[in-house]
Structures are given as structure tokens and as C-alpha cells.
Amino acid sequence: MNKICVIGLWHQGVVGAACLADLGCDVIAADQNEETIRLLQSGKAPIFEPGLEQLLQKSLQAGKLSFTSNLRAAVKGRAFVMIMFDTPVDENDQSDLSVIFSAINEIVPDLADDCVILVTAQVPVGTCELLEENIKKNNPSLRFTVAYSPENLQLGKAIDRFRNPPMRVIGSESKLALDKLESLLSVLGDQWERTSLRTAEMIKHALNGYLAVSLSFGNEIGNLCDMVGADGRRIAEILRTEPRVGTKAMLLPGLGFSGGTLARDMQTLRNLGHKYGMATPLLDGTWQSNEVHNGIITKKLRLLFKNLAGKRITVLGLTYKPDTSTLRRSISLAVIRELINEKAIVAAHDPRADRTEIFKALETNAADGKFRFEDDAYKAAHGAEVLILITGWNEYKSLDYAEIKSSMSGNLLIDANNLLNRTDIENLGFQYIGIGQGCKTASKNKKDKPL
Numbered sequence: 498m499n500k501i502c503v504i505g506l507w508h509q510g511v512v513g514a515a516c517l518a519d520l521g522c523d524v525i526a527a528d529q530n531e532e533t534i535r536l537l538q539s540g541k542a543p544i545f546e547p548g549l550e551q552l553l554q555k556s557l558q559a560g561k562l563s564f565t566s567n568l569r570a571a572v573k574g575r576a577f578v579m580i581m582f583d584t585p586v587d588e589n590d591q592s593d594l595s596v597i598f599s600a601i602n603e604i605v606p607d608l609a610d611d612c613v614i615l616v617t618a619q620v621p622v623g624t625c626e627l628l629e630e631n632i633k634k635n636n637p638s639l640r641f642t643v644a645y646s647p648e649n650l651q652l653g654k655a656i657d658r659f660r661n662p663p664m665r666v667i668g669s670e671s672k673l674a675l676d677k678l679e680s681l682l683s684v685l686g687d688q689w690e691r692t693s694l695r696t697a698e699m700i701k702h703a704l705n706g707y708l709a710v711s712l713s714f715g716n717e718i719g720n721l722c723d724m725v726g727a728d729g730r731r732i733a734e735i736l737r738t739e740p741r742v743g744t745k746a747m748l749l750p751g752l753g754f755s756g757g758t759l760a761r762d763m764q765t766l767r768n769l770g771h772k773y774g775m776a777t778p779l780l781d782g783t784w785q786s787n788e789v790h791n792g793i794i795t796k797k798l799r800l801l802f803k804n805l806a807g808k809r810i811t812v813l814g815l816t817y818k819p820d821t822s823t824l825r826r827s828i829s830l831a832v833i834r835e836l837i838n839e840k841a842i843v844a845a846h847d848p849r850a851d852r853t854e855i856f857k858a859l860e861t862n863a864a865d866g867k868f869r870f871e872d873d874a875y876k877a878a879h880g881a882e883v884l885i886l887i888t889g890w891n892e893y894k895s896l897d898y899a900e901i902k903s904s905m906s907g908n909l910l911i912d913a914n915n916l917l918n919r920t921d922i923e924n925l926g927f928q929y930i931g932i933g934q935g936c937k938t939a940s941k942n943k944k945d946k947p948l
Contacts, residue, residue: 499523499681502575504568504600505582505618506533508544508823509648512655513581513617515549518556520660520684526564527571529600537564545822545849546655568600569607576609577681580628581648582618586826590760591768592621601628605635612641613674615667617648619758621765622698642674645694646682647701653820664704665689668697702769705762706780709754711747713786719750719933720790729933730915750933751914752887753787755817755826791828794885794913795835797930801909806840809906811881813874814888815847815855822849829887830858833868837861843868846877848890875901882907889914899925 499522503514506528514526528534533543540554556562565571572578580600585593597618608614614632616625629643649662667678667689679689692700719729733748742748754760763784770777798805815829816822824830829845836843837859845855845868852870861868871877874893878884878901886893893916902908902925910917910927915934922929930936 499577500575501525501577501579501681502527502571503579503581504528504571504604505580505597506530506537506543506564507583508546508652508655508821509583509617509650510579510581511537511542511544511553512546512549512650512659513579514562515552515556516656516659517684518559518562519552522561522681522684524556524562525571525575526562527566527568528564529566529568531566534564534566545820547653547820548656552656568603572604572609572612573607574609576612576677578604578608578612578614580614580616580618584619584761586761590764590826592619592761592765594620594624597624598628598631601631602635605632605639608632608636608639608641610640613677614641614643615678616643616645619648619701619761620645620698622695622702622769625694625698642669642671643694644669644671644674644678645697646678647697647704652818652823660685662686664700666692666697666700668692668694668700670694702762702765705759706766708747709759709763709787710779710783712754712759713783713790715748716750716753716790716933717786718748720793722750722933722935726935728935749915752793752828752932753790755791755828755831760826791831792835793932794832794887794911795839797911798836798883804839805836808841808883809881810836810841810843810883810885811878812836812843812845812885812887813847813877813893814886814890815845815850816888819888819890822851824850824854824858827858827888830855832885832887833859837867842866844871844877844881845869846871846874847888848892875904879904881905883909883911885911885913886916887913889916893917898922898927902926 501517501522501524503510503524503526506526514524518524536543540557542549542553582597587593625643625645645668647666649658649664651658662685665686667675669675675691715733722729729750736742736748737744737746763780767777767780812829812833815827816824817827833843855870856862859868874896908927910922910929912931915931919929919931
């Protein structure tokens with residue numbers, strides 16, 4: 498039986514530990530956060546992911562999975578140590594590697610000889626070599642290998658993506674380590690691509706950079722479609738039929754990317770260009786395009802209203818994506834902050850977001866009257882002049898919008914991810930504005946100002 502230690506327990510690490518245990522591995526999972534460990538030991542996940550708690554409880558009951566805050570004890574006798582932190586980023590989307598180096602420095606004295614340390618955390622290219630140097634410096638006699646595999650995490654689909662990774666890559670300078678890892682990871686599929694350590698690290702940056710460029714291109718086309726009255730969604734659907742584009746190309750207009758995933762790797766690539774004196778005009782332009790595009794909601798509102806002070810606005814959907822409870826660098830929260838700064842009165846609803854975390858992130862409280870959070874979407878929408886749908890939760894598709902319309906004081910609905918059927922919503926009496934659908938924003942100050 499493969500003995501594995503997983504270090505770093507948030508979305509990636511918890512899913513990875515639970516899945517590996519369910520596939521028959523003997524897994525000890527460790528994290529320095531004792532509150533997180535207590536939660537996991539009771540069979541509860543610190544974040545929401547469909548099916549995760551059931552998987553945790555199954556593996557705990559089978560005795561295949563255990564949790565501890567003692568990192569040194571966790572790695573003893575383990576042939577594989579997986580570094581699976583969700584790497585933190587700062588406000589500029591720069592990776593903060595301190596938690597990873599701290600964990601490595603803590604476990605060095607107790608690592609087993611001939612262990613393979615597999616890093617799947619998102620780290621800048623060259624990080625694994627620095628980790629290797631740290632380990633050698635602190636434990637010169639240890640025989641070990643560092644390897645890297647770009648993770649395939651997708652929030653809301655994390656379990657399936659871990660079990661069936663679409664991109665199977667392992668990188669190391671040691672053939673023996675690659676052989677060991679391919680044998681271990683064969684439970685997740687065969688035919689793993691083998692690369693050097695730096696190539697594997699760079700693959701993750703390249704993938705997310707490519708996705709960011711595609712997403713921004715689709716959004717810019719969508720914005721132009723709104724100017725001329727064309728349907729950006731149909732354009733994307735038809736472009737996907739072209740083999741050189743591909744059926745899953747990220748071209749559908751909507752909101753842009755935010756921090757923590759694509760943004761982190763975009764910043765890493767731009768930093769590499771700066772470090773080596775190479776211009777990165779495509780990446781720089783994509784970054785600028787995305788920042789401009791993510792202000793599209795408030796820009797539309799400013800065209801419609803002379804100012805937003807006192808406007809009652811409700812936002813549905815706060816999490817980073819549907820089917821997760823993660824709020825980190827959420828576009829919704831950025832929009833709400835901007836609305837509050839413009840003195841709008843904001844209400845919000847989300848089916849999974851934590852109320853305490855929301856108020857903390859917004860640096861406000863229920864008493865100041867600037868923002869309120871409702872556990873019921875209908876209550877959140879009551880009295881609103883404007884309703885904004887941001888996170889595309891499925892349950893928002895099935896709300897009774899006739900009832901919502903009757904309780905609102907206005908009729909404007911902005912659908913930031915084109916979740917709803919435009920014709921159906923307009924038939925209920927809403928003024929509907931999507932993104933990239935050819936919806937023109939009629940300004941009260943300027944005649945038919947398209948956006």
C-alpha cells in the first residue's frame with residue numbers, strides 16, 4: 498500500500514487527500530492550522546465542494562485517512578510527501594511562498610530516505626529547485642527527490658478533475674522518481690507526460706496564461722458586440738465549431754478572471770519577462786483588458802444613472818465561482834466595494850458564502866447600513882431598484898423572477914454571466930442587460946449610449 502503524506506489542507510489538499518485515500522492509499526494529511534484539522538477530523542470540510550464531505554467521512558471510517566497538525570510526525574516513514582497548498586496571493590496577485598517554505602523547513606529533519614516530494618501547489622518556475630536547495634542545506638545526508646505536477650483543480654468539479662486529470666504531467670530530473678510517481682499516480686490514469694522540473698512548472702503558467710488571453714479576447718469581442726448589436730454568445734458558439742479554435746475554447750462573453758488562479762500565473766509570466774528583460778506585450782495587454790472589463794458592471798450603471806448614491810442595488814452570487822464557498826478575490830465583492838464607495842445601498846445573497854467572512858472581506862458590518870446580507874434571495878431583492886446576477890449558481894435560474902419583479906422598486910436586471918433567458922426576463926417587465934449579447938445601455942443623460 499502506498500504511504501502518502503499530504504501537506505497543505507484547503508481546497509486542493511483536502512480534495513487530493515480524500516481522493517487518494519478513497520483510491521486505496523494510506524494517507525496522513527497535515528496542516529499547521531489546528532482549527533482546520535479539528536474540523537477535518539470530525540468529517541467536515543473547511544470549504545464547500547460537491548461530494549467532498551461524504552468522501553472524507555467514507556475514507557475516515559475506512560481507516561485510510563487521518564489528519565494531524567504535527568507536520569513532522571506526519572512525514573515519518575512516508576515514501577511520498579505531497580505539497581498541496583493553495584498558494585496565497587497578495588493584492589497584486591503575487592505568490593506568497595512563505596507558508597510552503599515554512600512547512601518544508603519544519604519537516605526536513607523527519608523526511609524518510611528515498612522519499613519523493615511532489616509539489617502540486619501553484620509556484621513560480623524555479624521554486625522546486627529552491628526547495629531542493631533548502632532541504633539539502635538543512636539535512637545534507639538525506640536521499641530524496643523533488644518533483645512537480647501541475648494541478649488540475651476546478652472549483653465545483655474538483656473531485657472528478659482529480660480522479661480524471663485531463664492533463665497528466667510529472668516533472669523531475671530523476672528517472673527513478675518519475676517511475677515511482679507514474680506507478681503511484683496510475684490510479685488516476687496512465688500515459689503521464691514526463692518533463693524536466695522547470696518544464697512542468699512552466700506548463701501551469703503557460704496553460705493559465707493561454708486561458709486568460711482566450712477569456713479576455715471573448716470578453717472584448719462581447720463588448721464590441723454590445724456596441725453594434727451583435728450576439729457574442731452565438732459568435733463564440735460558432736467559432737468553437739472551427740477545429741483550429743476548439744469546442745471548449747473560453748470565448749463566451751461574461752466577466753473576466755480574478756485573483757488566485759489565472760491572475761497568479763499571468764503575474765508570474767509577466768514577472769519572468771521583467772526579470773529577463775523581455776517584453777510581454779500580449780500578457781500586459783491581456784492584464785489591462787481584464788482589469789478594464791471587470792469594471793463593466795459599474796460602468797453600465799453609471800451610464801444609466803446620474804450617480805449611484807442612495808440607489809438600492811441587490812447582488813446575487815458572491816463566491817468566486819458556483820459550487821464553492823470560496824470568496825478569495827471574488828469579482829462580486831470588488832463590485833460591491835465599488836458600489837458602497839459610490840454610496841449605493843447594497844443587499845446581497847449567496848447560497849454558500851459565509852456571512853462573517855463576507856463582512857470581514859468588505860470591511861463593514863451590518864450596523865453601518867451600507868450593506869446587508871440575506872439568507873433568502875427574495876428578501877435580498879425586495880425593494881431593489883437594480884438586481885445584479887454575478888456568480889452563476891444554478892438555483893438562480895429557477896427563481897421566480899415574476900415574484901422578484903413585483904417586490905422590486907425598479908426593473909433593471911444586469912446578468913453579468915448571461916445566466917438567464919433574455920426574452921423570458923424582458924417579458925416579465927424587466928429591463929435586461931447581459932454582457933456581449935448586443936444589449937444596448939440607454940443612458941438617461943445621453944441618447945442611446947451603447948456599451
